[in-house]
Amino acid sequence: MDQRRFNDYQKENRFFLNRAVVAFLFVLVLMAILVSRIYFLQVVEHERFSLLSENNRIKLQPVAPRRGLIYDRNGELLAENRPSFSLTLLKEEVDDVDSLLEDVATLVELSATEVDSFKKRLKHRRRPHSTVPLKSRLTEEEIAKLSVNFYRLPGLQIEADLVRYYPHPDSLVHAIGYVGRINERELKALDPNKYAATHYIGKLGVEKYYEPLLHGQVGLQRVETNVRGRVMRVLEQEDPTPGLDIQLSLDLKLQQFTAKLLEGKRAAVVAIEPKTGEILSLVSNPSYDPNEFVTGISFDDYNSLRDDKDQPLYNRAIRGAYPPGSTLKPFTALASIDSNSVPVDHKVWDPGFYQLSENGRKWRDWKKTGHGRVDLNRALAESCDVWFYDTASKTPIDVYSDYLGRFGFGQVTSLDLPEAGRAILPSNEWKQRREKQPWYPGDSLNLSIGQGYMIATPLQLATATAVLANRGKWVRPQMIKSFIAENELTDEQREIIQQLQQKPTPPDIELNHPEYFESVIEGMVNVVNAPYGTARKSGVGASYTMAGKTGTAQVVGIAQDAEYDSEALLERQRDHALFVAFAPADDPKIAVAVVVENGEGGSKAAAPVAREVIDAWLLGDYTSELGDD
């Protein structure tokens, strides 16, 4: 038995040894397969996989340039960039956006507007693995709340960003505009490479016009990202070129002072330096805070601005369409006398009205009793309408259109105010086109006193006044004073500047009788300085000679022979008050146009504002003597 068992054992032993050797060989073969596989991956295919791995982790990311700063003529900062923290979302990392938003809403407040705009932006075309902003201007507390919850909210990030900030919001917005988030329409028009990292773009005004310079050049960085696209570290960076800083011709102090003068009024002031065309002050009131628009204003806030009956969003200074009223008279007078339609010493008897034909319609003078015998000087100083009616009857419409056009009416002559309106310079041809009617003599009468079809903006009035003050020498109104760091401008920047400055200045006005400038200006000086001048109150005590012209523009038509009773009219139907002026008369340093809506009389509501602005600019007198009314 034992022997048999032992033989069995020997047999078993042989078997087992045999199997164990086979098994070990089998193990060796499989090991060899693994080793050759590893060899294939790590040696033969190493290059290919290295490339794959690098492509996995390294991404090129654009870096937004710092937006150029905006200074006033004295180096005061008008627009700067402030760091702001935004909550952003990386779409690629989020499965269910809606539930994530719900989660986020439990941590920080998300307004309907923020959610809506976010969803809109989410649909925009964008680079893969680029974030979409959800909420801007996070507070410290919100950042803390979000940070501790990041682990369960994949795809959310807090990004530091430089956001435009306007330290003097209300007084400046109509002058320099603002930036806002790039919208879908703008996105289509932009160079996607240049704006790859930029979230904001100039929407209005100077910010819009100088966008190509203010924006700067995008930078690039090679970053290492993890599988979720989150940046782990920056490997290499090609720095972005910051946008060009620009200096505007605005004087912040004057601008703020002007804005203060207009407080509580619907009004606009444009002040220009006649020698250069530089805009010193450009104010439209009421106004609004542009900072709200930068990161996105809520629907409610926007609606209340839009529906405000005082229209704060409306830029009266450059788009306000006003009949210039009598402020046009210096220009229409100049047209009549220089074209020899009437002699320079033309005199008219003013009984208080004018008739084109006997028993015809009575064209009323603003002064019911009339001005008596009136020449050019008194016609301007006393703003006699009848003198103008009479000269209008003798001056062809084409002459008016020509001369007024040469002063820039009906055109945009300013350089860098992209929203500036053209308003209306009527002409024979214009009326044919617009009204399908010929030009009637009565139309000329209306035009001569700045009523009827004639429409001008405060900017156009200030510009024309500056050109008049220059005795015909044209200067192009502009906001820009200089580009800072001008020596280090790149070729590309130079080219952009050249393009942006391309707009030609209108040709200087060469009169047939250059001395007639003085005749008209003398009349304007008397408006302010003569005892019979309509704005004599505004000239009292001035240490310089101001030339001006009042204007009162009808808002509602007054029936023939009807009384204008301001008490009976609703406030908003009262006349607009206008005033144009420049000073000193013989060496003009400032030209101003003032429009006060429903201010009734130019001499009462507009001229004092102009006097304050000019005092401030010429004398440095920033104390306002304007009463509440």
Added chain:
Amino acid sequence: MSKDFHRSVSPDQSGLRKQRSLWSYTHLDLPLLLLLLALCVTGLVILYSASGQDWAYVERQAIRMAAGFVALVFLAQVPPRVIMRVGPWLYLLGVALLVGVILFGVGAKGAQRWLALPGFRFQPSELMKLVLPIVVAGYIARYSLPPNVKAIFVSLVLIAIPFALIMKQPDLGTSLLIGASGVFILLFSGIYWRWIFLSAGVLAASLPGLWMIMKDYQKQRVLTFLDPESDPLGSGWNIIQSKTAIGSGGLSGKGFLSGTQSQLDFLPESHTDFIIAVIGEELGMKGVLVLLALYLLIVGRGLMIAVKAPDSFSRMLAASITLTFFVYVFVNIGMVSGILPVVGVPLPMVSYGGTSIVTLMIGFGILMSIHTHKSMLRR
């Protein structure tokens, strides 16, 4: 080799008595113990990198390893005879638990693998991994070898029951490993080669049938294995990223803790099933070869223990445990390097995860018990 065997079965030889050293009292095998320790330390170092340098993972893994070593030392004290005796009872318990899993089990991703007991979750298939080879070896060893047809048939039934139950959970990887551990016993029992080749042929022919009963996600894994590029962001992602990790490591690797695929989370499951890709990326081919050498030494030592074992039961069991361990290594590295489909098999002692380490350690405990106990046969 055969000389060694003679010596061990012959009580007259002086070897056993004379060499009763300290290690004999502890019933531990020093070479195997050192190799396992080296493997565990390597595993912890790699895990530190693969877990994103999270000490908590390393700590938990180290605790499991310690528990594993305790289990190993304990099992080494239990004589193979006892192991053989309790085998059938544990088998019955295991089958009952597997049925329990199907009836009351909990799980994830559409598979029920755990029994939730108060305090902890228990995976009965792990128990079965140990018990099945014990039972099959114990059964076959009762007859003279090679086993006859009846013995083979009964063994196959013993294998088929847990295989089918685990397959049903479904857990293809584990059921194949368990099936293999049973089949290894049969292979080492000395059944004729012609039968082996015949059944291999039958198995190959029945593969389409296997396909029919596979779950969708299992089919997807196979399809992905055949063509990972077909779904690079979906199911192909893992395998593409692991190949990229290994391939980009090159000969010397990107440096410890410097693997971009692993550290930047491009490599999924980097601390569990795909951890070999971390080694490949950070330590390069050199690192992989060192690890493979460790595994090969362990397998070699295991087979040596099997050859030296004093009786059929111990030999078959030791060989099966050793080869099953190797199958883990081969299947895991094969799948991560893209020559096998993705099945959930961890890299022994290196992948993060509890039960497999303890199970494997118990297996090595049995190996040591076999190596250090006298023959089961009474003389």
